[in-house]
Amino acid sequence: MKTVENLVNHILETEVLVIGGGSAGCYAAIGASLRGVKVLMVDKGKVGYSGCSPFAAGAINVCLPEDNHEDWFEEIVTRGEYLNDQTWVKIQLDEGWQRVNEIREWGKKYGQKVLEEDANGRIVRRKARGNINTLTAIIHARPMMDTLRKKVIESGVQLLERIMVTHLFKYQGQIVGALGLHCRTAEIYLIKARSVVLAAGGCGFKSLFIGHNNLTGEAQYMAYRAGATLRNLDQAMSNSTSRDADIHGLSLMVGSGGRFLNGQGEEFMFRYDPKVGSRARLTKLVIGMAKEVEAGRGPIYLDLTKVGPDDQQMLRKVLPEGFRAFERMGVDPFGQALEWVPAFEGTLVHGGGIHIDTNCASNVPGLFSAGDTTCTPEHGTWSLTGLNLTFCFVSGYQAGLASAEYSKKAVPIPPGWGELESQITENVAELLAPLRRPLNITSDQIVYHILAVLIPYRVAYLRNETRLCDALNKIITLNREEIPQVSARDPHELVKAFEVRSMGAIAEMILRSVLFRQESRGFVYREDYPLTDNVNWLKWVMLGRNEQGIRVWSESFPTPYFDPPREKYIPR
Known part of the structure; x- marks a missing residue:
């Protein structure tokens, strides 16, 4: 039997491992470095250049010190149709400007203009998508990400790029590292870590929207397999775009x-x-x-x-x-x-994800999350444009601080790997399996099949139980019969094989979550349940893993600052 050292090409060790190099991941790495711990950041592409953040589209919702916080709070919660985590809304209103102004000042230091300002140096703001009393500032995405990349490097964070992380592993119930694949060479990386921050975005299903084709849900799927609870996948989101570009x-x-x-x-x-x-x-x-x-x-x-x-x-x-x-x-x-x-975007931006507390911790010890890998708790259904970008800054920073503190008391991996050896051996075999299969089903075929099920407007937007059940059965068949047969001939195809594994799983989670919510709220419009029901359905839809597979349930949640109307009504 091969030892762990013979199974992988590289073994690295760090105290905090950040997976994902967008705005949330960068802020997590910066925050963790402030606590004096060793930080390693891994990205599937190039830190600062892949994922949603470089395409932030110019909009950021940030409450300035002179704004009326109570008015902003009420608008965010009512426009989020009351599903917001109100504590997170308050945190974001209190801390958002500090984080945004911080990156603005870093940008000036590096010669980058991050926020649009007028001739007097005031931030330019206007009413944009969803705003009534609130305002949207204009942010320049490319300078923003160039600034964050430079700050990450300046903070002493080690970067490991073009590595697709495919597996998390546990020791004594806590996350202690990850397994990854180099996207170009297929070299296998084993990373020991005392805590892990998942900030690699959600799953966009390679749908029609700019710059998101490499966001296929690996982080959310890995968390699910590790025992993490997910939330709000019923609110899988959409944007809109030109038909021709x-x-x-x-x-x-x-x-x-x-x-x-x-x-x-x-x-x-x-x-x-x-x-x-x-x-x-x-x-x-x-x-x-x-x-x-x-x-x-x-x-x-x-x-x-x-x-x-x-x-x-x-x-x-x-x-x-x-x-x-x-x-x-x-x-x-x-x-x-x-x-x-x-343009169907799945769990990107705000479409559900890992359930977190106010320290960005999941229910699995040692596993933290930030940005749109999480359930984006401040948004509710989908509240105002640009909230999610500020949340990336705020949650990333908090996840970095909390994961660093956790790493200082975490249980170390024992010498010689111990009980982890069989887990790592099994994960490596799973990682290489598509290369050993006969050429049969390709990942591109699976992508087409998933999109053909998910994005027709009578499944994605105008829904009822019959059509949702039909779509769910088709996705289950894909997950059970076709995705396990996907083959790969080279590293590029191996990456794509693991992308469709995550995509199929997230597609099933979304459909099960939408079916579970028996009302119309946010992105969930049910022809068979056309009213918003605050009497029976002012609840979060939760999802996790048990012995039978995917388990879905609902949970009531606290509303400490703003009490929603307890009634049924046409969606507002």
């Missing part, structure tokens, strides 16, 4: 005068959100788009022809990727209406 920045577009029109030329969103119309929350927008198409009033368009010259210039500056795409297509986005479609 992957575009982001919708919040700034509608905040600058963009309007959604149906096939009859009507600005239809006032039907679904009379207060803000085309600036509606994403929960209202994508369901409204689906209802218009269902009623025969499609297709849907985004009309930017009324955006003024100054805002046109600002949008081109803040959102360069999308406007380069339009330019290459020979399209003037300010001269004609653009056909627009919903």
Whole structure:
């Protein structure tokens, strides 16, 4: 029998292991380093360049010291349809500006302009998607991530890039490390750690949205397999984008005068959100788009022809990727209406994830999480644009501090590996299995099958029990019969084989969670349960693992600062 040392190519050791190099992961690494511990950050791509954060789309919701915190709190909770963790909302309002201003000052030190400011140095803010009394600031995503990468390196954090982490391992009930695969060489890395922070994003299913094709849910799936509880996967989210090109920045577009029109030329969103119309929350927008198409009033368009010259210039500056795409297509986005479609994003941004406490700890000792790998507890269903980015800063920093303190008292791995040897041997065999299978089913085929089940609008947006059960049965069949047969010929295909394993599992979790919620709230619109039910369903939908597989249940939660109305009503 091979020893552990013979099974893997590299063995590393650290005190805090941060998995994921976006804004939450960077802040976690920075926070942990402040406690004087050794920190290793692993990213599937390049730290600061992969994941959601480089495509933050210019919008960040941050409450400034001069703002009325009570007004902001009430708007976030009511627009989040009362599913928010109110303690987390308060934490974010209290600490968000400190974190945002911190990165702003780091940016100045490194010669980067992170926030848009006026001639007097005041932060530029405006009403964008979902805002009524609150305001959205404009953040430059690329300078933001360049700044965070430089700060991480300056903090003495060791970077390990292009490593896909596939397995967590436990000793005496606590997480003590991880197993990973180099995406280009297939070298296997075994990392010992006294605590682990998962900040690798959610699962976007390689759907139609810019920059998210490498976010396929490994962190959430690993946590589930390790015994972590997940939450809010019923609120698997969607954004919207151009039909012809992957575009982001919708919040700034509608905040600058963009309007959604149906096939009859009507600005239809006032039907679904009379207060803000085309600036509606994403929960209202994508369901409204689906209802218009269902009623025969499609297709849907985004009309930017009324955006003024100054805002046109600002949008081109803040959102360069999308406007380069339009330019290459020979399209003037300010001269004609653009056909627009919903874009299913799964557990990205705010679509459910690991259940955490206010220290960003999961229910598994030694396992912490930050950013949109978590259940993003401040959002509720989906509250206001840009909340999630501030949450990445706040939760990342808190996860770093808490994981560092935990690492100082964690039980060390014994010399000689002991009972871990069989666990690691089994995980390595599982990791290499697709390379040994006959060429049969490819990962690309599985991706197509998953999307064909999940994203039709009568499954993703206009739902009922019959269609959801049909979709769930198809995903279960994929998970049991096809995904275990996926083969790989090289390191690239091996990475993709493990991506579809996570995608299939997360797809099943989402469908089971949506089926469990018997009401309409947020991204859950049930034709068979059309009302929001605060009498019976003011609850979080939870998910975990037992001997039979996926277990789903609900839990009531505290509302210490703002008491929701205990009644049933048409979704607001």
